[in-house]
Amino acid sequence: xxxxxxxxxxxxxxxxxxxxxxxxxxxxxxxxxxxxxxxxxxxxxxxxxxxxxxxxxxxxxxxxxxxxxxxxxxxxxxxxxxxxxxxxxxxxxxxxxxxxxxxxxxxxxxxxxxx
Amino acid sequence: xxxxxxxxxxxxxxxxxxxxxxxxxxxxxxxxxxxxxxxxxxxxxxxxxxxxxxxxxxxxxxxxxxxxxxxxxxxxxxxxxxxxxxxxxxxxxxxxxxxxxxxxxxxxxxxxxxxxx
Numbered sequence: 001x002x003x004x005x006x007x008x009x010x011x012x013x014x015x016x017x018x019x020x021x022x023x024x025x026x027x028x029x030x031x032x033x034x035x036x037x038x039x040x041x042x043x044x045x046x047x048x049x050x051x052x053x054x055x056x057x058x059x060x061x062x063x064x065x066x067x068x069x070x071x072x073x074x075x076x077x078x079x080x081x082x083x084x085x086x087x088x089x090x091x092x093x094x095x096x097x098x099x100x101x102x103x104x105x106x107x108x109x110x111x112x113x114x115x
Numbered sequence: 116x117x118x119x120x121x122x123x124x125x126x127x128x129x130x131x132x133x134x135x136x137x138x139x140x141x142x143x144x145x146x147x148x149x150x151x152x153x154x155x156x157x158x159x160x161x162x163x164x165x166x167x168x169x170x171x172x173x174x175x176x177x178x179x180x181x182x183x184x185x186x187x188x189x190x191x192x193x194x195x196x197x198x199x200x201x202x203x204x205x206x207x208x209x210x211x212x213x214x215x216x217x218x219x220x221x222x223x224x225x226x227x228x229x230x231x232x
Contacts, residue, residue, distance in 0.1 A: 033220065042121075042205050042222040043159070056219060091158070093220075102147055102166065102209065104220050106159040 002026070004107035006092050012113045013082055020078045021110045025094030032075050033104060034067055035091040043091055049075060050097065082114045117142040117210045119223035127229045128196045136191040136204050136226045144212025148189040149220070150180055153203040162204075165189060166211075176200070196230045203227050 005024040013019050025032050030050055035043035046065065047057045051072035057065075064082075069075040079086055089111050093104035118141045128134040140146055150162040163174025165182040173179045180191045189206060206223040 035222070040203070040225070040227070042224040045219055045221060048219050056217070093159075095220075102211070103149055103161045103164050105161065106151075108158045 004092055004094055004105055006090075006107035006110050008110060009108060010111050010113075012115060015084060015114055016081055018078065018080045019082055019112065020076050021090055021092075021112075023075045023077070023092030023094075023107060025074070025092070026105055028096070029094035029105075030072075030097035031095045031104075032069055033093040033095075034075070034077050035093065037089045037091055037109070046077075046090075079112075082112075084114050087112055087114045116217070117146075117208050117219075117221050119206050119208050119221055121204075121206055121223035121226045123226050124224075125227045125229060127231060129231050130198055131195050134191075134193050134196045134200070134228065134230075136206075136228060138189045138191065138206030138223060139187050140189060140206070140208045141187065142208055142210040142212075144210050147209040147211045148180075148182060149207040149209070150174065150178070150189075150191050151205045151207060151222075152176075153205065153225075155202075159205065162191075198230045198232050201228055201230045 007022045033048040034046040037043045047067050049069040052069050064080045067077045089109045091109045093106045095104040120139045148165040151159040153159050163172050165172050170182045178193050203225050205225045207220050209220045
């Protein structure tokens, strides 16, 4: 396994700008998750995919947030018109759909700072 | 909907003593349970999981966890704590009931473990 890769690792943006993050999951992992984590808190579920299909988007998530996984491989998370409250660590994880390994494997995250 | 509770924000343990980090869960069906650890400025690392079978599961770095169905708990334990165990620990649950399509992984708020030298 080469691991889950997230880019960029850090992003500083001005309020009102759009940002896009990329996640490359472990090869052949069907499931891909996006979470948001603020300092000292647990990962908050945002959305997840099975292959290219988006299974669920958190009801707490603003319409400014959108995610895609167009070919069932990498995924992007876009935040439009960023607000200071969007500042957080955005985590991506992947897991196989079947088999004994049901745990999620996490990337290092993208830290977003909105100024 | 599934949920996880970690009732302690912080746990302090002297080095060499046994440690326990508590976790309770709520799912409508069959739970898969996980523990993760996060060191400062690092991603989440998988420690161990319970799927089925023996209620006591062993994982990385000498950690183990005990699944208790009647108490809906999955407490993390270690017989002898090390200073290097100091980190943030997260419990997580996945509802793997047959036919259930809502099987996302949900995390608790985390417990900071502080091992005193």
